[in-house]
Amino acid sequence: MKTRTVQRTRLVPHTINGKTEMVLDRYTVDLPVPPRDWDRTVLNAVTATASVLVAAAVVWSTASIGDLLSRVTIAPAAYAAAVAFDLAWILCMAVEWLSRYDPARAELPRKMGHGALVVAMLAVGAHGWLADQVTIGIIGAAVSGIVKTLWTVVLRHHAKPLDDKTQQWVDKQRAEAGGELAMVAINRELTRARGQVDAERHALEMTSPEAPEASPEAxxxxxxxxxxxxxxxxxxxxxxxxxxxxxxxxxxxxxxxxxxxxxxxxxxxxxxxxxxxxxxxxxxxx
Structure with a gap:
């Protein structure tokens, strides 16, 4: 079994001239090294590869859609707008990743991501058709579709669906935390409003003439x-x-x-x- 050496510290008593103090003592221990998690290694490799493919798809789509839009506008504006076509479905995938423990919340970004992907693929295909390169346009559009499909597979593998009772418990905890977070802003608003009321009342008292005290028993x-x-x-x-x-x-x-x-x-x-x-x-x- 493989081991690795780890240095640790502890407090030990040390006496000089009859006076004892607690000092740090450094020592080493040999800990067993767990076997390599090949499943995690493969998953990390797949995730990294998918990220690289996303970058490649963004470059290709941006170049195609940017060239398409530059027919009616200046090139900087065209390519800046072209980036939005792929960023839309990429951002939806990111939100879907954040909602991987809640299928109900992940459904909307998943649908929005598919819709944004279809729009981007149509734009790439239109560029190939207008350039009399229909085959290249279809293949270029398929690049984004393949990358999105790959990421869907990766996200489904990372997702950890919960059973119904556990999901209800998580929803209640999330709602309670959200209520506490909302009360922070509400309390801050109420405190500011009360301060304004006190300031207005003080200003009114300073501008109003003081009434002499009436004492019928004087x-x-x-x-x-x-x-x-x-x-x-x-x-x-x-x-x-x-x-x-x-x-x-x-x-x-x-x-x-x-x-x-x-x-x-x-x-x-x-x-x-x-x-x-x-x-x-x-x-x-x-």
């Missing part, structure tokens, strides 16, 4: 209320005129006391001039 209010007069109702809301009438009916006639009461039950930003004008009108009609 000592100055008690001095203005005649002894034995009924207490002013503290419930609201009501209009400024109603608040002034209520204060006058309860015996509170001092402008400052009426203003405090109006700001408490009617309008916290009521102006003193408006309250005094309303108070004079109420006194005249009383």
């Amino acid at each position: 000592p100055e209010d008690e001095a203005e209320v005649p002894e034995g007069a009924p207490q002013l109702p503290s419930s609201g809301p009501m209009t400024i005129a109603d608040a002034v009438r209520m204060a006058v009916s309860c015996g509170v006639t001092a402008p400052d006391a009426v203003l405090r009461y109006v700001r408490k039950v009617a309008d916290a930003n009521a102006k003193a001039s408006s309250v005094e004008r309303t108070l004079r009108e109420v006194r005249r009609t009383a």
Whole structure:
């Protein structure tokens, strides 16, 4: 049995002058070498060969389709557009590879890849037909078809289909992870929205005039209320005129006391001039 030497390290105690420290000790071990996995080697070789054939097919298709399109446009634009014909089905194969554990998700890129391949083959065939080389056009179109077929075989070998219950479990795990990922973006959006609301509220508070605190039980209010007069109702809301009438009916006639009461039950930003004008009108009609 073949072996290979591997160097490893471990901590060992080392004492000098009665003081012990843990130091690294390097040593080697012989590990058995597993037999070569020829299946994996062959699969890697097939995959590498298929990749080379894809590159060759792209070069051939790009040259043919680019020459076809250059009949009606400039060459750089024609060859740039020609690359898209093969890249379309190659990208679909890449997505199919990523979905090799989920046949349902791999079905759409597989169909799209076949459709893109047919379009590319028709374009190569049209180039040969217009150049009076129908046979070469057919053979050139078959190149892309052969490469796509080879890659389909390779992808099917790499694919690992799951049984129904395992597939359902994988789908639930994927959905849960997707929900958590979506909540990251949603929470970030909500945080930004709350920050904007707080900023708008702060700006509104900075621009709004501060209303004086209304305290019906303050000592100055008690001095203005005649002894034995009924207490002013503290419930609201009501209009400024109603608040002034209520204060006058309860015996509170001092402008400052009426203003405090109006700001408490009617309008916290009521102006003193408006309250005094309303108070004079109420006194005249009383």
